[in-house]
Amino acid sequence: MSQDFRSAQRPAPDKVLVDIADYTLSYRIDSDDAYETAFYCLMDSLACGFQALKYPACTKLLGPVVPGATMPGGARVPGTSYELDPVQAAFNLGAMIRWLDFNDTWLAAEWGHPSDNLGGILAVADYLSRRNVLQGQKPLTVRDVLTAMIKAHEIQGVTALQNSFNRVGLDHVLLVRIATTAVVTAMLGGTRDQVINALSNAWVDGGALRTYRHAPNTGSRKSWAAGDATSRGVRLALMAMSGEMGYPSALTAPTWGFQDVLFDGRPLSYPQPFGSYVMENILFKISYPAEFHGQTAVEAAMALHEQVRERLDRIDRIVIETQESGARIIDKTGPLANPADRDHCIQYMVAVALIFGRLTAEDYEAATAGDPRIDALRSRTLVMENTTFTQEYFDPEKRYIGNAVQVFFTDGTATQRVAVDYPIGHRKRRAEGIPVLRRKFEAAVIGHFSPKQSESIKTLFADRARLESLAVQEFVASLIKN
Numbered sequence: 001m002s003q004d005f006r007s008a009q010r011p012a013p014d015k016v017l018v019d020i021a022d023y024t025l026s027y028r029i030d031s032d033d034a035y036e037t038a039f040y041c042l043m044d045s046l047a048c049g050f051q052a053l054k055y056p057a058c059t060k061l062l063g064p065v066v067p068g069a070t071m072p073g074g075a076r077v078p079g080t081s082y083e084l085d086p087v088q089a090a091f092n093l094g095a096m097i098r099w100l101d102f103n104d105t106w107l108a109a110e111w112g113h114p115s116d117n118l119g120g121i122l123a124v125a126d127y128l129s130r131r132n133v134l135q136g137q138k139p140l141t142v143r144d145v146l147t148a149m150i151k152a153h154e155i156q157g158v159t160a161l162q163n164s165f166n167r168v169g170l171d172h173v174l175l176v177r178i179a180t181t182a183v184v185t186a187m188l189g190g191t192r193d194q195v196i197n198a199l200s201n202a203w204v205d206g207g208a209l210r211t212y213r214h215a216p217n218t219g220s221r222k223s224w225a226a227g228d229a230t231s232r233g234v235r236l237a238l239m240a241m242s243g244e245m246g247y248p249s250a251l252t253a254p255t256w257g258f259q260d261v262l263f264d265g266r267p268l269s270y271p272q273p274f275g276s277y278v279m280e281n282i283l284f285k286i287s288y289p290a291e292f293h294g295q296t297a298v299e300a301a302m303a304l305h306e307q308v309r310e311r312l313d314r315i316d317r318i319v320i321e322t323q324e325s326g327a328r329i330i331d332k333t334g335p336l337a338n339p340a341d342r343d344h345c346i347q348y349m350v351a352v353a354l355i356f357g358r359l360t361a362e363d364y365e366a367a368t369a370g371d372p373r374i375d376a377l378r379s380r381t382l383v384m385e386n387t388t389f390t391q392e393y394f395d396p397e398k399r400y401i402g403n404a405v406q407v408f409f410t411d412g413t414a415t416q417r418v419a420v421d422y423p424i425g426h427r428k429r430r431a432e433g434i435p436v437l438r439r440k441f442e443a444a445v446i447g448h449f450s451p452k453q454s455e456s457i458k459t460l461f462a463d464r465a466r467l468e469s470l471a472v473q474e475f476v477a478s479l480i481k482n
Helices: 015-026 032-052 086-098 114-134 142-160 173-187 192-204 221-241 258-262 292-308 324-329 346-356 372-378 387-394 427-448 451-461 464-469 472-477
Strands: 315-322 381-385 403-409 418-420
Touching: 015 142, 015 173, 015 192, 032 086, 032 114, 032 142, 032 427, 032 464, 086 114, 086 221, 114 142, 114 173, 114 221, 114 472, 142 173, 142 464, 142 472, 173 192, 173 221, 192 221, 292 315, 292 324, 292 346, 292 403, 292 418, 315 346, 324 381, 324 387, 346 372, 346 381, 346 403, 381 387, 427 451, 451 464
Parallel strands: 315 381
Antiparallel strands: 315 403, 403 418
């Protein structure tokens, strides 16, 4: 039956909007594995944020939009002394978490970083808890924050399983906006209709172009885009709570809906119901602050460092085998203009690891990038897709991110081919990875806070049960820079 495009009869809300709203409001998380992983995700995300505060390119964007526009009793930004409205506080923390490309990752048809949503979640939780205490009501606890994180991870990650937004040129931060909008509206006490209304506006916003992630325009927006997305989610949630209307067929409306306008007319696909799968299987970036498709390439190059360090001038070529996604987004030649350009270049990552036996955030800055040996090795590097790596990347039972590196010399000899199927942050390497994650967190805390406050924070995170029961306003207060 043809649709009457003249009819103003408003349809029932799109199924995707309803399913996300019902999950957000009603689903009970009963997986201790998910809560334990969320605890480590909270720890890791804060570590990334504290580390980012060393970089003026990040800190210049923090604080209120307009100097002096603070909000006493509002939301505080961990690691700083800022006290802001929850929308701007969400931007601050979201930008900090994402700045160094070091926070958690989800890889599927679409990729992204679900811990980006913590910017909005923690800002709103602190604001609500402080308000509740003033009104004689119960504050939220850290357990409530972990629950919201699990649900935001799930919404973002399940939406990403079969829907490739990057294939139509849209950036994955649109999924941060969707997930933050849903969970924050629920945190604010939104009804089912209010969550649906807020979500519909989040989809109507469309998506940012991926221009800032790719040559020749790669730039620092990729480091604050997630902060922008999570703060937008908070804003839309607050608007819905004020009674602002929604758009029930925002996704499916012929001609004007998201699917027709921005997704080539294809319906969004959800292969499994929402639960706690994504948090349980999230990938942590523990060892190297680098785009995740290249993590195992760096690990392989590190294994070869001792064999090649004295023979760098005799390298004929370097062969990197990667997944299709890696070949498509981080295989980059030519001049690299800034740190954001460099941390999305697999040849650069591998060259630094081979030369120095390390890869840190500082290695993307000009001091290291100016070493002529890096570009010399980049020019001799061949990147090629390994179809097995691609297949195992998409296999839901594996979710590998394989890479292999081999170095060939001018005298005809070569190193062994070093292949790594999945990095230390993968679920299959949790036992190996969690101690490294804890060290990453402790180093970030010690590097930013005074010795006394550092010990207090480390003690707080040493007892998960105690931390989960802590009121959010007390938790955030312990993280404010004295």
